[in-house]
Every structure is written in C-alpha cells, then in structure tokens.
Amino acid sequence: xxxxxxxxxxxxxxxxxxxxxxxxxxxxxxxxxxxxxxxxxxxxxxxxxxxxxxxxxxxxxxxxxxxxxxxxxxxxxxxxxxxxxxxxxxxxxxxxxxxxxxxxxxxxxxxxxxxxxxxxxxxxxxxxxxxxxxxxxxxxxxxxxxxxxxxxxxxxxxxxxxxxxxxxxxxxxxxxxxxxx
Numbered sequence: 412x413x414x415x416x417x418x419x420x421x422x423x424x425x426x427x428x429x430x431x432x433x434x435x436x437x438x439x440x441x442x443x444x445x446x447x448x449x450x451x452x453x454x455x456x457x458x459x460x461x462x463x464x465x466x467x468x469x470x471x472x473x474x475x476x477x478x479x480x481x482x483x484x485x486x487x488x489x490x491x492x493x494x495x496x497x498x499x500x501x502x503x504x505x506x507x508x509x510x511x512x513x514x515x516x517x518x519x520x521x522x523x524x525x526x527x528x529x530x531x532x533x534x535x536x537x538x539x540x541x542x543x544x545x546x547x548x549x550x551x552x553x554x555x556x557x558x559x560x561x562x563x564x565x566x567x568x569x570x571x572x573x574x575x576x577x578x579x580x581x582x583x584x585x586x587x588x589x590x591x592x
Contacts, residue, residue: 495519526550557581
C-alpha cells in the first residue's frame with residue numbers, strides 16, 4: 412500500500428532535481444548587443460519656386476496652425492543635394508501645445524534611404540535648439556525611435572528664409588544590425 416505513495420514522491424523528487432540540474436548546467440544565454448544608432452545630419456530649407464508670386468504663406472505663431480513644406484538637404488547651401496521633404500503641422504497655441512497633431516514628417520528619397528520618419532513636436536519652445544522625439548518610421552526607418560535635434564543654421568543671408576540644421580539619432584529596436592536601403 413505504501414508503494415504508490417513512495418513512487419509518487421520519488422517521481423516528484425526526481426523531476427525537481429532534474430529542473431534544478433538543468434538550470435545549473437544549461438549555458439548562459441548570450442546578451443545581444445544593444446541595437447545600433449544611426450546618426451544623420453540634414454538641413455531643412457525653403458524650396459526655391461520659380462515665380463516670385465508663389466511665396467508660401469506662413470501663419471503667425473499667435474494666430475493659428477503653422478503648416479510647412481520644405482526640402483531636406485545634405486548641406487546648408489542652396490545647391491546641396493536634396494534627400495527628401497520635411498512637412499509639418501504645428502499648433503503653437505498654449506491650448507494645443509501637448510496635441511498629438513503636432514507632428515513633423517521627414518520623407519527620404521535617396522538610393523541609401525527610402526521611407527519616412529515621424530517626429531513629435533509636443534514640447535516646442537522658441538529656443539535656439541530643440542530636442543524632439545522620433546516616434547517611428549516606414550521603409551528604411553521602420554520602427555525607428557530616437558531624438559531629433561533642431562537648431563537654426565548660422566549661415567543666413569539677409570531677407571532669406573530660415574534654414575534649420577537637424578541631427579537625427581535613430582535607434583532600431585529588436586534588430587541585431589541595421590539594414591537600410
């Protein structure tokens with residue numbers, strides 16, 4: 412009569428010892444290195460329009476939304492290679508400062524990069540340097556997260572539209588290496 416109870420206890424004891432031994436003898440899993448960062452340095456410039464009457468209107472900060480369409484270039488010069496577009500919709504009024512609609516989109520069209528990035532502009536103040544959050548992307552920038560640092564470029568000619576220097580620091584989660592293109 413004691414035999415079934417003894418067999419049960421022996422089976423439980425052996426199972427417990429097996430689990431403990433497997434935990435002690437099993438190899439330690441290798442930690443994957445943290446995903447790589449991709450750093451890009453670009454410039455946002457006013458596109459050149461042939462007609463002088465086709466000047467793009469810009470809303471004043473205290474009157475409503477600021478909607479813009481600019482070109483994205485590799486350098487601050489007007490002759491720099493265009494790598495894409497920068498488009499945005501920002502409501503600078505206090506009531507909408509935390510709005511999810513305050514987004515800047517970067518669209519890339521180059522042999523190296525094809526896709527877009529979304530930058531959230533929730534905490535925009537009128538400083539010389541802004542640090543905004545990269546919320547995601549498509550194509551070469553799928554699932555990207557990171558930081559977008561905006562600064563007004565020093566190379567300004569009188570009466571010219573502002574040029575902004577953008578430094579992007581992007582991280583690609585759940586990838587052991589980054590494949591772009």
